[in-house]
Amino acid sequence: MSEMKIKAARKAVEYVKDGMILGLGTGSTTKFAVEEIGKLVSNGYDLVGIPTSIETEKQARSLNIPLTELECVDRIDLTIDGADEVDPNFNLIKGLGGALLREKIVAYYSVNEIIIVDESKIVNQLGTRVSLPVEVTQFSHKKTKESIEKLGCVAQLRGSESPFITDNGNMIYDCKFEGISDPYDLALKLNSIPGVVENGLFLDLASHVVIGTKNETKVLE
Numbered sequence: 001m002s003e004m005k006i007k008a009a010r011k012a013v014e015y016v017k018d019g020m021i022l023g024l025g026t027g028s029t030t031k032f033a034v035e036e037i038g039k040l041v042s043n044g045y046d047l048v049g050i051p052t053s054i055e056t057e058k059q060a061r062s063l064n065i066p067l068t069e070l071e072c073v074d075r076i077d078l079t080i081d082g083a084d085e086v087d088p089n090f091n092l093i094k095g096l097g098g099a100l101l102r103e104k105i106v107a108y109y110s111v112n113e114i115i116i117v118d119e120s121k122i123v124n125q126l127g128t129r130v131s132l133p134v135e136v137t138q139f140s141h142k143k144t145k146e147s148i149e150k151l152g153c154v155a156q157l158r159g160s161e162s163p164f165i166t167d168n169g170n171m172i173y174d175c176k177f178e179g180i181s182d183p184y185d186l187a188l189k190l191n192s193i194p195g196v197v198e199n200g201l202f203l204d205l206a207s208h209v210v211i212g213t214k215n216e217t218k219v220l221e
């Protein structure tokens with residue numbers, strides 16, 4: 001599995017050009033891409049990164065990748081990030097790693113968003129392989145859960161012994177739908193519930209999908 005992730009990550013980093021402002025995603029696949037970006041920096045590339053989590057920020061700092069904040073730039077040239085599901089329209093479920101809010105903000109401001117996955121993440125319909133992560137405020141989260149479940153899912157608070165708290169101080173409900181037939185409608189309905197901060201449906205945000213397989217690396221755009 002790591003082999004496929006590494007292949008996808010290396011392929012995506014071929015799109016990085018000297019002088020770019022880069023969004024740095026989060027997760028075990030993106031970690032390999034950040035490692036490659038660190039090598040480019042050591043080889044003299046002038047790159048600046050915007051990390052999507054504290055975890056990625058730590059990794060980038062350890063590799064001496066210069067960092068900035070979104071407010072300090074007028075665009076992000078390219079973001080490389082992972083995903084938990086990818087459908088045939090390049091729509092995604094993200095957030096199993098817990099960084100969906102910052103990842104979605106960074107994706108929104110990116111000229112190109114390259115998604116790197118191994119082939120197990122490819123699905124015909126979103127919501128068939130994994131639960132949909134939804135980030136909610138701690139305040140009244142049980143009420144928020146009830147409203148989310150009215151949309152046709154079973155919502156499970158992330159964290160068995162103590163709740164998982166995101167980098168933004170919120171909680172996550174993993175919402176099991178039996179397939180999501182209209183992700184656009186669901187995304188709107190979820191985000192209109194007070195207490196929902198963001199949902200893990202990334203719609204019309206990915207420009208490229210790089211799939212690492214046992215034999216080859218496929219680039220879809």
Ligand code: 5RP
Pocket residue numbers: 025026027028029030081082083084093094095096097098099100103
């Ligand atoms: C984190 C994410 C990750 O990109 C996603 O969970 C994929 O992670 P991995 O590459 O470890 O499978 O959305 O919030």
